[in-house]
Amino acid sequence: MASLTLSPAEHDFITRGVESGFRSDGRGSLDRREVTLRIGMISQANGSARCRVGNLGVGTDILVGIKAEVNPWSPSDGVPENSGTIVCNVDCSPSAAQEFEGRGGEELNVELTQLLDRIFNGPQSGIDLEKLCIIPKQAYWILHVDVLVLDVKGGIVDALVWATRAALMSTRLPRVVVESIPDENGVMQAEFDVVDDPEDMTELVGVENMPIAVTFFQIGRRFVVDPSEQEEAVSQARMTVAVSPGMDICAMQKGGVLRGFSPALLAEIMQSAQTVASEEFERFKNLYSEARSQTLDQMDEPSTGSTFLVPF
Amino acid sequence: MQADNDFATDAELSSRIVTPGSAITSDPMYMRGHGTFTENDTIYSSVSGVVERINKLVSVRSLKQRYSGEVGDIVVGRITEVGSKRWRVDVNSRQDGVLMLSSINLPGGILRRKSESDELQMRTFFAEGDLVFAEVQLNTPAGLSLHTRSIQYGKLRNGQLVTVFPQLVPRSRNHFHSLPCGVDVVIGVNGYIWVSKQVPASKVEENAELIYSDKNDSISDHEREAIARVANCISLLNRLYVKITDASIMYAYEESLHHLVKDLLTKRVAVDLAHSVKSRLAQQS
Numbered sequence: 001m002a003s004l005t006l007s008p009a010e011h012d013f014i015t016r017g018v019e020s021g022f023r024s025d026g027r028g029s030l031d032r033r034e035v036t037l038r039i040g041m042i043s044q045a046n047g048s049a050r051c052r053v054g055n056l057g058v059g060t061d062i063l064v065g066i067k068a069e070v071n072p073w074s075p076s077d078g079v080p081e082n083s084g085t086i087v088c089n090v091d092c093s094p095s096a097a098q099e100f101e102g103r104g105g106e107e108l109n110v111e112l113t114q115l116l117d118r119i120f121n122g123p124q125s126g127i128d129l130e131k132l133c134i135i136p137k138q139a140y141w142i143l144h145v146d147v148l149v150l151d152v153k154g155g156i157v158d159a160l161v162w163a164t165r166a167a168l169m170s171t172r173l174p175r176v177v178v179e180s181i182p183d184e185n186g187v188m189q190a191e192f193d194v195v196d197d198p199e200d201m202t203e204l205v206g207v208e209n210m211p212i213a214v215t216f217f218q219i220g221r222r223f224v225v226d227p228s229e230q231e232e233a234v235s236q237a238r239m240t241v242a243v244s245p246g247m248d249i250c251a252m253q254k255g256g257v258l259r260g261f262s263p264a265l266l267a268e269i270m271q272s273a274q275t276v277a278s279e280e281f282e283r284f285k286n287l288y289s290e291a292r293s294q295t296l297d298q299m300d301e302p303s304t305g306s307t308f309l310v311p312f
Numbered sequence: 313m314q315a316d317n318d319f320a321t322d323a324e325l326s327s328r329i330v331t332p333g334s335a336i337t338s339d340p341m342y343m344r345g346h347g348t349f350t351e352n353d354t355i356y357s358s359v360s361g362v363v364e365r366i367n368k369l370v371s372v373r374s375l376k377q378r379y380s381g382e383v384g385d386i387v388v389g390r391i392t393e394v395g396s397k398r399w400r401v402d403v404n405s406r407q408d409g410v411l412m413l414s415s416i417n418l419p420g421g422i423l424r425r426k427s428e429s430d431e432l433q434m435r436t437f438f439a440e441g442d443l444v445f446a447e448v449q450l451n452t453p454a455g456l457s458l459h460t461r462s463i464q465y466g467k468l469r470n471g472q473l474v475t476v477f478p479q480l481v482p483r484s485r486n487h488f489h490s491l492p493c494g495v496d497v498v499i500g501v502n503g504y505i506w507v508s509k510q511v512p513a514s515k516v517e518e519n520a521e522l523i524y525s526d527k528n529d530s531i532s533d534h535e536r537e538a539i540a541r542v543a544n545c546i547s548l549l550n551r552l553y554v555k556i557t558d559a560s561i562m563y564a565y566e567e568s569l570h571h572l573v574k575d576l577l578t579k580r581v582a583v584d585l586a587h588s589v590k591s592r593l594a595q596q597s
Binding site: 006008009010013016020025026027028034056058230 | 390392439440441442443467468469470471472473526527528531533536537539540541543544547548551572573574576577578579582
């Protein structure tokens with residue numbers, strides 16, 4: 001994604017390292033870097049999270065905010081009459097990398113937005129979208145998932161899904177009271193009222209079933225996960241595989257135009273995806289509960305970006 | 313601490329940490345140096361860093377800065393553009409450096425004027441993306457002018473690049489080190505550090521034909537591990553904001569031997585390692 005010109009010697013060094021299973025920073029092909037996770041740092045949002053993937057406090061940095069909005073239903077929206085919807089938007093900040101300046105990041109924004117939509121907006125996400133319907137054919141919740149890519153140090157996609165997952169898990173919706181009131185003709189009409197009480201909020205239904213994404217980057221004849229910036233510059237193709245907690249593959253997207261995957265490699269990727277994902281679910285659970293206990297401690301003072309920068 | 317405007321003693325003038333806009337002194341005896349500006353006869357800092365005073369000259373050395381070249385510096389640069397009779401080189405500075413066709417050695421070390429046919433095959437010497445090991449020949453307002461007219465300079469291969477803060481690399485007599493752990497490092501003063509497989513000095517001279525080669529030698533897993541370990545140690549030293557020399561790299565390397573290479577940069581190991589490296593550096597000085 002980030003354009004980095006490497007010399008043929010570096011290119012060869014990285015490729016051969018990956019093929020022999022020993023990467024430039026000593027990791028094996030399926031080893032991932034450290035992740036730092038914080039939630040609830042945007043007090044105005046219904047849910048938010050910041051996720052950084054990288055060692056020693058430098059790495060790919062993603063901020064996600066979720067805003068819920070009540071929308072009147074109309075047939076032209078394309079939303080089913082008895083369900084709500086999730087609208088994703090990814091924005092690569094020009095401060096993350098030079099090539100995002102101006103219109104440079106647009107293509108990537110579209111690609112990543114589409115990917116998030118593919119993973120989260122639908123039954124495959126595990127979230128019960130029907131619970132986001134307030135009154136069928138009248139009103140429903142829209143969850144706006146706004147993602148800001150703050151820094152890029154290789155492997156945006158996995159961090160993106162981590163952060164979005166954490167933000168959706170921390171999302172709290174206001175309770176809605178639905179009443180039937182007869183109108184002047186005596187016909188019963190459903191009406192709703194959003195309860196404006198910060199204490200009276202509910203979690204989304206089904207967040208524990210959300211998938212996690214593992215992106216494989218093909219380098220030479222092998223593949224790696226969680227690449228460094230240099231490895232990403234060397235890779236010819238990438239494949240994102242989203243795996244649900246039940247170990248079902250629920251979304252896939254290929255990126256990178258230099259090459260395709262051979263069926264044998266693809267089969268191996270899908271196998272590895274499940275192994276990696278089961279470890280990632282465990283890691284996510286631990287980091288999320290850690291992030292949650294930290295937010296509970298600092299309830300009076302929502303944690304800001306600056307506290308995020310001190311883990312070393 | 314006295315008020316910012318009337319600052320008197322020398323002790324306070326040096327080794328004080330300032331941020332952009334901090335008043336340093338209004339005493340008319342001082343002259344303003346790098347990293348400062350004057351307004352209403354008061355000297356202010358224009359960067360965040362440490363105040364330094366040499367006789368009457370007051371300057372601020374910033375904590376983070378781009379590389380500013382000096383003649384004779386050994387640098388590692390990346391070719392960004394091939395032009396007519398010259399290459400543009402990224403040297404982590406404010407401007408790109410320039411490497412003239414006339415300032416390189418021809419393969420085999422033949423000494424002659426560069427002809428038009430050399431000009432046409434410039435990409436066979438250096439192409440975009442290549443890393444070069446060079447020396448600063450001239451420092452002009454238009455940027456640095458580099459040269460590679462020595463057998464040890466030229467194209468870099470068999471390894472990987474680590475980028476550090478340029479101010480952490482002190483200028484020294486030697487910037488090419490064959491470390492005892494079997495790894496060669498080129499510590500560019502500009503903060504680009506090349507970590508590569510060790511090539512015996514005798515072989516360098518007999519391989520004069522190979523100075524423009526793109527092909528890596530075969531690198532064993534053992535050598536690869538040593539390279540990765542040194543590279544990770546350098547990243548750690550950079551994060552600790554410690555001067556990067558062959559000695560500090562070796563300390564970090566020796567302390568790191570208890571750990572797996574891939575764990576060196578994880579929080580758990582890095583904090584531990586940071587303590588032992590720092591205490592060892594303190595012992596030495």
